[in-house]
Amino acid sequence: MTDKLASDATVVIVGAGLGGVRAAENLRTGGHEGPIIMIGAESHPPYDRPPLSKNALTDAADRVDLKPDEFFTDSSIDLRTGERVASIDPTAKTVSVTRGDGSSYGQSYDALVLATGLLPRPFPGAEDVDGVFTIRTVEDAQRLREAAGEAKKAVVIGAGFIGCETAASLHTLGLDVTLVEPAPTPLAQAVGTTIGDLVTRQHLEKGVAVRAGTGVDEIRVDGGKAVGVTLSGGEVVDADLVVVGIGSTPVVDYLEGSGIELASREVGGGIACNEVGATSADGVYALGDVANWRDHGGAQRRAEHWNHTVEQAAIVASAMLGTDHAVVPAVPYFWSDQYDLKIQMLGWPKADDDVHVISDDGHKWVAYFSRDGMLTAVAGAGKVGAVMKMRPKLVTPTPIEDVLPD
Numbered sequence: 233m234t235d236k237l238a239s240d241a242t243v244v245i246v247g248a249g250l251g252g253v254r255a256a257e258n259l260r261t262g263g264h265e266g267p268i269i270m271i272g273a274e275s276h277p278p279y280d281r282p283p284l285s286k287n288a289l290t291d292a293a294d295r296v297d298l299k300p301d302e303f304f305t306d307s308s309i310d311l312r313t314g315e316r317v318a319s320i321d322p323t324a325k326t327v328s329v330t331r332g333d334g335s336s337y338g339q340s341y342d343a344l345v346l347a348t349g350l351l352p353r354p355f356p357g358a359e360d361v362d363g364v365f366t367i368r369t370v371e372d373a374q375r376l377r378e379a380a381g382e383a384k385k386a387v388v389i390g391a392g393f394i395g396c397e398t399a400a401s402l403h404t405l406g407l408d409v410t411l412v413e414p415a416p417t418p419l420a421q422a423v424g425t426t427i428g429d430l431v432t433r434q435h436l437e438k439g440v441a442v443r444a445g446t447g448v449d450e451i452r453v454d455g456g457k458a459v460g461v462t463l464s465g466g467e468v469v470d471a472d473l474v475v476v477g478i479g480s481t482p483v484v485d486y487l488e489g490s491g492i493e494l495a496s497r498e499v500g501g502g503i504a505c506n507e508v509g510a511t512s513a514d515g516v517y518a519l520g521d522v523a524n525w526r527d528h529g530g531a532q533r534r535a536e537h538w539n540h541t542v543e544q545a546a547i548v549a550s551a552m553l554g555t556d557h558a559v560v561p562a563v564p565y566f567w568s569d570q571y572d573l574k575i576q577m578l579g580w581p582k583a584d585d586d587v588h589v590i591s592d593d594g595h596k597w598v599a600y601f602s603r604d605g606m607l608t609a610v611a612g613a614g615k616v617g618a619v620m621k622m623r624p625k626l627v628t629p630t631p632i633e634d635v636l637p638d
């Protein structure tokens with residue numbers, strides 16, 4: 233058990249994204265009076281990422297700021313943007329920080345929060361090719377939007393949630409889009425092929441070409457610029473731009489030599505944490521996309537979800553302040569906007585769970601997931617009420633037979 237934070241203790245937060253901001257905010261509203269220093273590698277004030285593959289891609293005017301500028305001064309949060317934590321010494325309780333101009337300084341802390349997120353995985357060999365894009369930052373989205381304005385055809389490699397959303401957004405911008413996925417359907421790795429088929433249907437209806445069950449052998453390059461892809465069967469798909477959405481890796485490089493324990497790749501990697509976000513080092517917590525928390529069943533899990541990050545930030549702040557937090561067994565929530573449909577997911581679906589489609593009108597649908605006879609997750613498209621009403625059933629173990637319609 234980590235000691236309760238002294239009221240004048242210095243808290244350093246590494247990463248000025250959603251998790252970092254929410255942790256800082258919760259510490260302040262929870263009564264912490266000491267310095268809070270938030271160090272962020274990006275040059276922007278904290279912003280929200282979900283719009284980057286959705287509205288912010290289709291509409292340049294869409295705002296993504298997480299907080300108004302005055303929030304940080306009003307809350308006495310020392311926001312240091314454009315600075316990167318290069319290393320951590322948990323024994324001396326210091327972090328080494330590199331500024332944008334290359335100079336560096338040491339910063340001591342009493343408690344440290346790590347919220348450094350992910351980096352998108354590049355397509356091997358195409359890291360610096362013009363016309364190849366990944367989406368994680370606001371600059372990534374800006375660059376893609378500008379390129380889309382000049383393009384007619386796009387290939388999206390990888391039909392996970394971000395790939396599917398990007399395909400939908402590029403289609404909305406008027407591009408002829410091909411979505412390529414080596415698994416049998418889009419989203420198959422995350423939620424299995426039954427849901428994958430329902431999502432495929434919506435892309436096909438809009439006119440997006442879905443090439444599932446085939447990988448991309450290479451991104452074709454001419455004159456230093458991407459001109460399409462070669463599929464694993466040898467077929468060539470021409471494109472003016474290629475978006476790569478093949479997953480992300482936790483940002484943990486700065487932990488090298490710190491002794492802070494990482495989770496194994498089998499359980500999702502990232503920083504190993506207990507059920508309130510404490511890492512193996514005294515006074516050091518981690519949350520958000522980079523953190524791999526122990527759940528109440530004792531399993532380590534890492535999620536890349538907005539709500540999950542927000543909930544973890546509240547739990548970490550409570551643990552640091554020694555205040556009670558209603559640590560209900562968390563029911564993870566995730567959403568994805570594709571075209572006019574909001575897809576929502578509650579729980580921990582696995583690709584090989586049994587899937588029961590409860591309703592499907594050809595466009596909107598609801599499905600329950602089960603494993604060993606027990607409800608594990610609920611998903612829906614365009615069915616907010618039907619999904620959200622199931623949350624209590626996922627808080628406590630519920631036999632699937634009890635919730636299936638007669």
Ligand SMILES: Cc1cc2nc3c(=O)[nH]c(=O)nc-3n(C[C@H](O)[C@H](O)[C@H](O)COP(=O)(O)OP(=O)(O)OC[C@H]3O[C@@H](n4cnc5c(N)ncnc54)[C@H](O)[C@@H]3O)c2cc1C
Nearest residue numbers: 247249250251273281282316317348349520521536537538
């Ligand atoms: C395009 C896109 C669409 C998404 N859509 C959805 C969605 O529809 N629904 C949903 O639930 N979730 C969605 N997500 C996921 C959601 O945005 C994340 O779960 C959330 O941003 C996680 O917050 P975080 O603070 O952990 O990481 P981030 O928001 O990534 O913030 C981490 C910050 O840490 C900084 N950093 C890294 N290393 C260092 C260092 N050494 N020193 C200082 N700073 C550092 C990074 O530059 C970054 O700014 C989406 C994500 C993306 C990229």
